[in-house]
Every structure is written in C-alpha cells, then in structure tokens.
Amino acid sequence: MREPQLNTPDEQSVLRKKKKKGKIGRVLILLALILVIGAGVGYYFYERSQPAKELETYLTAIQSLDLNAMQSHLQSADLSALDNADVTNAAYESFFKSINAKMTWSITKTSFSFQNGTADVTARIRYIDGSDIYRETVTEFLRQIVSSAFSGESLTEQETQEKLAAILMEKSDSLEDKFSEADITYPMIKVDGQWKVTSLDDETVKIMSANFKSVEDEISQTLSASSEEADGSSSENAQAPAASDGTIDLSNERFSIHYTRNVVSTDFGGEPCLLVYYDYTNNGSGASSAMVDVNLTAYQNGASLEAAIPANSDSPRDQEIKLALRDSAIDAFMKEIQPGETVNVCQAFSLKDMSPVTLQAVDAFGLDTSVTAVQTLNLQ
16 A cells, blocks of 8 residues: 655645635634624714714704704704794894803713614703793883883883893893703604704793793783782782781882881871871882882771872861971872982871771882781871
8 A cells, every 4th residue: 555645845835825825814804894893883873973963063053042053953944832932032132142152061861773763862951040030020121111101101012122121131131140950852863864853842942041931921921910919909808917016118129118107197088098108219220119119008907998199188187298298208109219319208098997007018010929018007
C-alpha cells in the first residue's frame, strides 16, 4: 500500500492563505452586519428624537407668541381654540408677549411608534400664573370706569380695551411674578416626512393666556356678582355683621379711611338719619373718590339701612349738618381727589329707631371680600 504524501511547502502555503481568506471574509461579513444593525438602531433613535425636537420648535413659537409659526407646526393648522381668548387681541399683544416670554419647559417623556409614525411627547411647562395680575386689573379698571362714568366721560370699545391693556401692563410690571407648572402630553404624527403636533389643546391655550382666557369676561362676571351681592345686601334678610368695638378704619394700596365722628339728624322728610364722617385718603396712582373706592353699609336690628338725603334746616338739631354742608363733607364723598390727598367725607343713612347701628366698610371693587372693618355706634 502507498503511503499518503505530505503536502509540499507550496501546497501548505496555499492552504494557509485560503484559511486566512475565509476568516477575513467572515470578519467582514460580521462587521457589515454590525454596521447595518448599528445604522438601523441609529436611524431608529434619530427618528425617535424628531418628535421632541418638533415640539421644542412648537413651544418656542408659543413662547414668542408667533401664531403663524404655531399654525405651521399643527397637523390641523387650526387656531380656533384661541377665538375667545384675549391672547389674539391686538390691544393686549404687548402684555401677552411679555408674559409668554417668561415660559420655560423641559421634555420629560416620549412614547414613539416607528411603524405607525406617531408619538406622544410630554413637556413640563413653567409659566406665569396671571391670577393676581387679572384680579388687580379688574379692580383698578372698575374703579376707573365708575370714576369716568360719574364725571360724565364715556369710552369707546377701543378706548376701553386700551385702558385695560395699559392696566394689565402696569400690574404685570408692579407685581412679583407668580409661576405655575403643568405637564402636558402632546399627541404627534408624521405627515409627509414632517412631525407635527396634532392640534392646539385647551391646556396650552390656558398657559398662553396666563391661566385666563378673557379679562373682559371676568369683568362682566364680577359686575354680575357685585349686582347680585348688592341685591342681597339690600334685602331685609341680609346677614348683618356682629357688633364690634372696633372702627371702620381700613387701608390698602388704593385708599385709606379713618372714622372721625357721627351725628344723628333728620332727612328731607323729617325722619331721623345718621351721618357718618370719615377721612378718605387716596393711596393710588390716579384721581379717585370715596364713592368709587369705599362700600360703607349700615345695619340696624339685623337689616341694612337705606341711604338718606339730609335736611338743611335752622333747627338746633341740624346745626352740625349745616356745618357739614358748609364744609362740603357730603359733596366730598363724590369728589375726586389726587393721589396723596385726604378729605373728610360724610355718608347719610335712614334710621329705623335709636338702637345701635353697626357699620361695615369694604373695598368697593376689591375681589377679596374677607378684608372688612366693622364698628358699632351707640346712638343714645
């Protein structure tokens, strides 16, 4: 039998080269697979990041109050959710731009469907809560409107909006910023290769409006509430405040009042009436009057007393009222005074009898009705 021959050196070299080439080929295939997989993973994560980037651009448009840019980032291209919001009113543009410019956010979560081309991106938004600004604006606006009405001045709709806008800016500049936070999840969809927010939601409108859609609606509601409260307070069943040893002295950033005295006199019908005197100081930034700022109510036997018109007679009983009239204390109640000025004013109430009278003083257009001053007068 023939023994197998060993490969010659040349043949062994060829075999080694073939084995080496096989290993290199396998390595190259493996590298190619890794690159393909890596590219796929990289593309996935790239696509996953795009909805968040689009939302960043959308929120930047909100921050700068660029309505056209906002619309371009909406699949619906629909801004009708802003139809009843002041944010689209040109008169308030400066105010809302300054408010929205302070908005900040961070993307906190992304849920992504590569196959469906949809995503839900959550943003935590920090924005200005304008509740204090609106409350102060409504109060100041009502004071100015009442003052204008009593001076015979009438405002057009445009002038009214301009006055509101000026007060909004003034209060925004003078009050400390108050921030709120909201987590909003934005549904997003890829359309023609471009990610878009599906629609403008009410929560975002609330943020753009600093937690308030319409200051004019709030004024209407405040007036309605004030009217209902006035109707209730004039009722025989209105709840009178408890008797108090205090005074009706009251002070805030707009005005101060300080009780000085009271006089029992008679009205034009010869019926007894009570004259209440107090010093009124204008602490505000514009002209105002006690009639505009102060709501003084008198109660007797659990019921509110009606306003009275004092008589002007020569009887000894009315000597003090004549002095008051000479000093124009009653007229001063309606007269506007400048900031920093003080005037003694008089309000008159019809008396039912000579039992004690309890006075209650509040800010006429203040929205915080808990700030009151109560004083009980013993007439005998």
